[in-house]
Every structure is written in C-alpha cells, then in structure tokens.
Amino acid sequence: MKKIVIIGGGPAGLTAAYELLKHGDVEVTLLEADNTLGGISRTVRHGGNRMDIGGHRFFSKDERIMKWWSDLMPLQGKPAFDDRVLGHEKPFVKGGGDPETEDNVMLIRDRVSRIYYKKAFFDYPVTMNMNTIKNMGLLTTARAGFSYLSSCAHKLPETNLENFYINRFGKVLYSMFFEGYTEKLWGRHPREISAEWGAQRVKGLSIVAILKDMVSKVLGRKNNKNTETSLIEQFWYPKYGPGQLWEMVGSHVTDMGGRILFGKEVTELVTEGGRVTAVKCGDEVFEADEVISSMPVKDLVNGMTAPDDIRRIANGLPYRDFVTVGLLVDKLRLKNLTNKRTLGNIVPDCWIYVQDKGVKLGRIQIFNNWSPYMVKDPAGSVWIGLEYFCAEGDSFWNMSEEECVSFAVKELRKMGVIGRNAVIDSHREKVKKAYPAYFDTYEEFDKVKKYLDGFENLWCVGRNGQHRYNNMDHSMMTAIETANAIAAGRTDKSAVWNVNTEKEYHEQRKAD
Numbered sequence: 001m002k003k004i005v006i007i008g009g010g011p012a013g014l015t016a017a018y019e020l021l022k023h024g025d026v027e028v029t030l031l032e033a034d035n036t037l038g039g040i041s042r043t044v045r046h047g048g049n050r051m052d053i054g055g056h057r058f059f060s061k062d063e064r065i066m067k068w069w070s071d072l073m074p075l076q077g078k079p080a081f082d083d084r085v086l087g088h089e090k091p092f093v094k095g096g097g098d099p100e101t102e103d104n105v106m107l108i109r110d111r112v113s114r115i116y117y118k119k120a121f122f123d124y125p126v127t128m129n130m131n132t133i134k135n136m137g138l139l140t141t142a143r144a145g146f147s148y149l150s151s152c153a154h155k156l157p158e159t160n161l162e163n164f165y166i167n168r169f170g171k172v173l174y175s176m177f178f179e180g181y182t183e184k185l186w187g188r189h190p191r192e193i194s195a196e197w198g199a200q201r202v203k204g205l206s207i208v209a210i211l212k213d214m215v216s217k218v219l220g221r222k223n224n225k226n227t228e229t230s231l232i233e234q235f236w237y238p239k240y241g242p243g244q245l246w247e248m249v250g251s252h253v254t255d256m257g258g259r260i261l262f263g264k265e266v267t268e269l270v271t272e273g274g275r276v277t278a279v280k281c282g283d284e285v286f287e288a289d290e291v292i293s294s295m296p297v298k299d300l301v302n303g304m305t306a307p308d309d310i311r312r313i314a315n316g317l318p319y320r321d322f323v324t325v326g327l328l329v330d331k332l333r334l335k336n337l338t339n340k341r342t343l344g345n346i347v348p349d350c351w352i353y354v355q356d357k358g359v360k361l362g363r364i365q366i367f368n369n370w371s372p373y374m375v376k377d378p379a380g381s382v383w384i385g386l387e388y389f390c391a392e393g394d395s396f397w398n399m400s401e402e403e404c405v406s407f408a409v410k411e412l413r414k415m416g417v418i419g420r421n422a423v424i425d426s427h428r429e430k431v432k433k434a435y436p437a438y439f440d441t442y443e444e445f446d447k448v449k450k451y452l453d454g455f456e457n458l459w460c461v462g463r464n465g466q467h468r469y470n471n472m473d474h475s476m477m478t479a480i481e482t483a484n485a486i487a488a489g490r491t492d493k494s495a496v497w498n499v500n501t502e503k504e505y506h507e508q509r510k511a512d
C-alpha cells in the first residue's frame, strides 16, 4: 500500500485524506501541528459559545463542492430556531434535517453585511441609493457623482490598486470606502499594492455591476450562479460553525482507517533523487511515498535543502496575520432599522465592515446571525467577533489577552456600538498567516513553484500551501485534483495549480 503523508488538518488536508481513502489501497497519515481540526476554518469553543475565525460562508460556484458538502451534512429541511420563533419563510429542502432536533445539519442563511461608517450603515459594496444619499448628504453625494463621472472620462493608468479602484468608483467613494479599509487589511497603502490584486478580487464589481444587479432584482431574474460573489445573498452554514463539518470529515477519515496525529509540526522534508522520502517532526520520522503539503510555502521551503535563491523568495513571501476578539455582550446599541426581523431584534448583519479610519477594528462578526446555535443564549445576549488585521510580533499581536480585550472594548464604545458594562465574557484568538499576500517576492513565486514541482511526489495544496488567496472550495479542489492524480498514478501537477486561476472562477471575498 502506498504510504501517504498529509501535512495539515485544515480543509485541504482533510479533503485529501478523505478522497484518497475513498479511492482505497492507501495508508494515510495526517500530521497536524495544532490540537484541533479545521485550520483557519475551525470552530472555537468558549464558555458555551462558539466562534468562527472570520465567518466562513459555505458557497462555491463549483457544483461538485456543493454536493460534497451537502452529501456529508444534509441541508436544513425545516426552519432554524430563529426562523421558527420569528415565523420567517425559508427555503425548504425535501427530506432535509431539522436543526432543532438534529446536529448534523447545514443551515441556509441570509447574507446581510453592510459598511459602518461615521455611525451610519451603508450597503456593501457601496451602492448609490437613497440610503447612501441620505447618509452622505447631498453635497458629498454630488461630489461622489462628479468624481465618478470624471473617472469615467479620464482613466488612470492601472499601475496600482488605488488607480484601479478610482477608475471604477471615482476618487470620493474610493477614499471613503476602499482606501482606509485596504490599508487596515494589508498594512499597506493601496498605492503600494499591485492592480493585479484588484483585478482578481473585484472582477466585474463596479458601479455598473451593482446597477445590473439592482435591475435583475427588480426583474426577478437573479440567481446565485451568475451573480458576482460579493452580491450573493444566501449561503450555507453548519449548525455549529465551519469546524463542525471539518471535525466530522476527520471522524470519517479515522473510520476509514486513516491516522490523524495532533501536535505534530512538520519541520523537515527528507529528499533524495528528486523525491521526498520522509517527513520529520523534530526527531520523529514518517516515511512517505507521496507527500501532500498544506503548510505555508515559506515554512515548507525552509524545511528543505533548497537553493539560496528559492529560500530568498520563499522567505520574502508576505502574509497578514489576524486577531479576533470574541465578546459576549448584553445588547448592541445599533438599532435594527431594517425591515428584517431577528432574534432579540439585533441588526441583521452577519458581519459589518468598519470603515472609520480612527479605529483599528476591521470587521465585526455577529455570530447570532450566522447560526443562533453558536450562542448559548441567542435571545438574551449577542456574541460578536471583533477582527483586527495585524502582523505576527507587532505591538497588537504581542498584547496580553486582557490588554487586547480592553483595547477592543474601548474602540467599540468609542464607535457607540456598546454601552458601559455591556461585556459579559470575552475570548481572544490569534491566527498566523491568515492572508497570503501578493506583493514583495510574490512576483517571483513561479521559481518556487517550479522548484517544488521538481519533486515528483510532493503536492502543494490549499491556501498557504499554494500561497494563493484560496477559499475553502478552492482549497478542497486542489486536494481533490491531487487525490485523483495520485490514484491515477499521474505526476503532473498542473491541474492542482490551475484551481482558482480561471478568470470566471475568481471570487470577490468579503475581506477586501
């Protein structure tokens, strides 16, 4: 039997293990550095409440992935708890699960997310409608309109992300809604970021795309498939958050005979004659016929005897790290002025972008609205996640949990989102390398890829494993392509690297 070693127990590593065991005749060992499964897509448990790192929508334009998910976790067939209480009409799936009595259920959720800027809510992505005009005032609206028209007439050379946004939204809207947030997210001004990033992330998302979307809504011709991803209005979500699905995949893997070992951080790859022969975790050696790696490319290369130039490029690959502060509060001071009814009448947003330049906070997740089952008392408390983009080792990253929570609470109070003594409980989570970034040595990445592809039995999968802004579905597809290639005895890696490169498939993520 072929010995297959998989590095990492996130969506990519777990999908690879599951698919390989389905093909059969393999011995699978999955090495996970942490003591939990799911990677960035894990569910964190704290005091009876559950947190999702970032908020993971289960949505893919690839029907194979949607089927994969719903085969494992049947879709909600009856309204969820909040929908029942409030009497919402929800899409029903024949034969689907009842979330009130069953745990293994994928909920169908409404996507609501808006921008919070200067104590007012704006649509995300920003739209020229009556609400925006009311929030901005007539003067700013007129300025925004003229600057949009002027950007249509005089296109700037698309040499950086700033010009890319200005060409599509005009200078005024760009400086209100894109400049500060992009800088918070990447720690760099949009002028220093390549326009290629914008082309990949916001393909087709412009005032024209937004207007088209509004027209199709009015004409009732809208469906998820031909809609820009940032405008998609429903998504699937496991009852207990994304980690529930990944923990379940882990159980299937062990049931099918795979080994999952925790606390095993891979530090070295042993190579010989163009092949990887073993993987090492400190002194412990795991022999391998095939190695599937979802660990960050930077760490992988550092664990190999790579040429100096390849090491230089790998070590120069940039990442953005992430801290999320979970706060359990009695109530939010944000009034629900929408016509959407929610449990406890809180604002209906799943997540809120914080555009104000005066605070470090990037986004607020409202876990009650992702799944009421993530919260111990969803009718009497609000469980939120405050997201901060930072760099591992910077002053924010190094704060003690107490300092960090108190910083976050102060910012929320300054923004008027919570009142004094609102906080009941808190928890901080740090996530290293949450975002692989496309600047610095990234433009030379092909050399690293070529070097790694030189090892015929080494497969790079997933998000950091490929240093690509892959979502769960893309990360899974890289694993599925790998499992298919191994099962068929192929060594060509192009199908694995080609995932999430086709223009049509690029998705605008809510992080941008």
Ligand SMILES: Cc1cc2nc3c(=O)[nH]c(=O)nc-3n(C[C@H](O)[C@H](O)[C@H](O)COP(=O)(O)OP(=O)(O)OC[C@H]3O[C@@H](n4cnc5c(N)ncnc54)[C@H](O)[C@@H]3O)c2cc1C
Pocket (backbone or CB within 6 Å): 007, 008, 009, 010, 011, 012, 013, 031, 032, 033, 034, 037, 038, 039, 040, 041, 053, 054, 055, 056, 057, 058, 059, 264, 265, 266, 267, 294, 295, 296, 299, 322, 434, 435, 461, 462, 463, 464, 465, 470, 471, 472, 473, 475, 511
């Ligand atoms: C804020 C945020 C929001 C997101 N929202 C969505 C969304 O709405 N929808 C969506 O589809 N995707 C979303 N994503 C993307 C999603 O999280 C990733 O695509 C997915 O988790 C990547 O899976 P992976 O297995 O490649 O990597 P990871 O999830 O990073 O898992 C890698 C695993 O490898 C382990 N590991 C690392 N190094 C080693 C080592 N040396 N030895 C052993 N183990 C190691 C890690 O501990 C980890 O468990 C979001 C990401 C972020 C940051």
